[in-house]
């Protein structure tokens with residue numbers, strides 16, 4: 090979502106990256122680096138505090154982090170089993186293209202990388218997120234099988 094539209098829809102959720110860089114309202118292609126470690130940490134903290142980013146220690150174990158997933162299920166008004174299928178990795182804001190991953194290398198690995206299941210970049214909140222985590226703003230990523238294109 091373009092920053093301007095994001096800010097229109099979320100007037101109280103201005104991204105810290107915009108405030109810190111003084112670039113609120115600018116387009117995504119203003120020639121700046123993707124992210125700095127400082128802005129990444131500030132944005133991640135904001136998403137954890139305001140959008141329930143988690144679980145902090147992610148896991149592929151379907152029984153792990155019960156309190157977190159039950160909380161998310163309640164917030165999304167879905168069954169816990171359904172909530173547990175929602176990850177950054179299948180969110181429409183998750184960009185894990187090789188080009189993005191290369192840009193993310195500007196942010197050194199930290200403890201969130203160790204059990205996150207692999208990196209991606211959240212284009213909604215501008216930070217390095219991880220395959221096995223999620224936040225309340227999750228939106229389902231559409232999937233199309235290229236082998237099925239044109240078939241009806």
Ligand code: SF4
Nearest residue numbers: 177180182211224227
């Ligand atoms: S918006 Fe999507 S990609 Fe970004 S942190 Fe939330 S779930 Fe992950």
